[in-house]
Amino acid sequence: MGRILILNGSPRAPKSNSKRYAQLFLDCRRGDYLEITRSNHQQLCAQVGAYSDLVLAFPLYADGLPVTLLHFLKALEAHLPAHKPTVSVLINCGFLEYGQNDIAVEMVALFCRQNGFPFGSVLKIGSGEAILDTPFRFLAAGAVKKFAKSVAAGRYASFHTAMPLPKSLFLKASAAYWTEYGKKNGISEAEMRTMQIESS
Amino acid sequence: MNLILSDRPLALTVQSTSQVRVIDLSALSIHNCVGCFGCWTRTPGRCVIRDDAVTVYPLIAQSQRVLYVSRITYGGYDTVMKTMLERAIPVQQAFIRLVDGETHHLQRNVAPKQAVILGYGAQSPEEEDLFRRMVARNARNMNFTRFQVRFSPEEALEAAVEEEVSKWAVS
Ligand SMILES: Cc1cc2nc3c(=O)[nH]c(=O)nc-3n(C[C@H](O)[C@H](O)[C@H](O)COP(=O)(O)O)c2cc1C
Numbered sequence: 001m002g003r004i005l006i007l008n009g010s011p012r013a014p015k016s017n018s019k020r021y022a023q024l025f026l027d028c029r030r031g032d033y034l035e036i037t038r039s040n041h042q043q044l045c046a047q048v049g050a051y052s053d054l055v056l057a058f059p060l061y062a063d064g065l066p067v068t069l070l071h072f073l074k075a076l077e078a079h080l081p082a083h084k085p086t087v088s089v090l091i092n093c094g095f096l097e098y099g100q101n102d103i104a105v106e107m108v109a110l111f112c113r114q115n116g117f118p119f120g121s122v123l124k125i126g127s128g129e130a131i132l133d134t135p136f137r138f139l140a141a142g143a144v145k146k147f148a149k150s151v152a153a154g155r156y157a158s159f160h161t162a163m164p165l166p167k168s169l170f171l172k173a174s175a176a177y178w179t180e181y182g183k184k185n186g187i188s189e190a191e192m193r194t195m196q197i198e199s200s
Numbered sequence: 201m202n203l204i205l206s207d208r209p210l211a212l213t214v215q216s217t218s219q220v221r222v223i224d225l226s227a228l229s230i231h232n233c234v235g236c237f238g239c240w241t242r243t244p245g246r247c248v249i250r251d252d253a254v255t256v257y258p259l260i261a262q263s264q265r266v267l268y269v270s271r272i273t274y275g276g277y278d279t280v281m282k283t284m285l286e287r288a289i290p291v292q293q294a295f296i297r298l299v300d301g302e303t304h305h306l307q308r309n310v311a312p313k314q315a316v317i318l319g320y321g322a323q324s325p326e327e328e329d330l331f332r333r334m335v336a337r338n339a340r341n342m343n344f345t346r347f348q349v350r351f352s353p354e355e356a357l358e359a360a361v362e363e364e365v366s367k368w369a370v371s
Contacts, residue, residue, distance in 0.1 A: 106275065107334075
């Protein structure tokens with residue numbers, strides 16, 4: 001049986017949603033878990049070749065890969081392992097539509113083609129900032145489970161999930177989510193809605 | 201205001217003025233976004249990391265025309281431009297609205313803009329195609345009313361930039 005390494009490419013990896021999704025993966029299939037930092041690229045590049053499967057868990061950032069992950073992929077390209085694991089993608093984004101992740105998934109697939117890595121499974125999560133703390137958590141957990149099984153069995157496939165809410169309700173739910181977030185920091189909704197940028 | 205944002209030095213005849221700002225991101229010190237959402241929920245409209253990025257995103261917001269010059273990596277912006285664009289989210293609010301039926305953030309005082317994105321260094325037509333489709337997605341998040349994606353060899357970037365800027369003068 002192969003070995004799986006999950007790499008977290010979120011810039012806030014220790015406190016990230018990606019980490020929680022990775023944990024759901026590890027709840028049903030065995031694997032190792034590491035976080036990409038500024039200073040561990042060389043070490044990670046040296047380890048990657050020991051695995052049959054590499055799962056990149058990361059958030060969508062400005063319609064693409066977060067720079068934390070981009071820096072690592074460039075380092076990996078410069079230090080290609082002799083054995084190239086199959087690369088799978090576990091991506092989540094803040095917006096409701098899981099399809100907003102498509103371009104970032106294609107970026108990883110392109111990295112794989114350019115560098116000779118086989119491409120594996122994909123899980124695209126919409127409303128990924130909030131879903132784990134809502135009654136729809138089970139949908140995310142179920143999707144991660146299917147994704148994990150597919151990676152572990154080498155039967156690669158594409159999956160997706162998001163909160164099953166009409167957009168109008170999602171807008172209300174997300175407003176409540178962010179208002180509460182601000183409130184915890186002592187910031188009112190009106191302050192959060194300021195139109196000012198810096199002081200202009 | 202019009203803004204030229206480049207990820208490398210450019211030898212241009214256009215000078216940086218109050219009308220056309222020219223910024224070489226590679227000469228600035230810009231840390232990556234740490235995803236803290238402080239700019240939405242702690243100090244709204246201001247990034248908590250007080251480096252050079254805080255002088256750039258207000259200019260992005262004010263500009264009616266932007267020209268971004270970036271190396272292309274894996275079909276997206278390379279790290280220099282991408283780092284800046286990630287740090288520009290203080291120009292948006294946390295709150296979400298619909299844009300063309302899709303969920304996106306509300307903008308603060310961000311001028312609607314015409315954008316030209318000039319990419320260089322793509323390895324294949326498929327990489328250029330992916331870059332084009334990424335910019336089309338950016339348009340919805342970055343308040344582009346019109347955008348054009350253009351590719352150029354790295355050696356010909358200056359000429360391409362000057363050509364685009366000359367169009368600003370006449371329109
Ligand atoms: C700088 C930045 C850019 C983001 N860009 C997008 C985006 O383009 N589309 C989107 O749906 N969510 C975007 N998000 C939201 C994140 O993808 C979302 O909050 C995700 O749950 C973060 O995952 P993490 O905790 O694993 O880092 C962005 C967040 C930040 C901080």
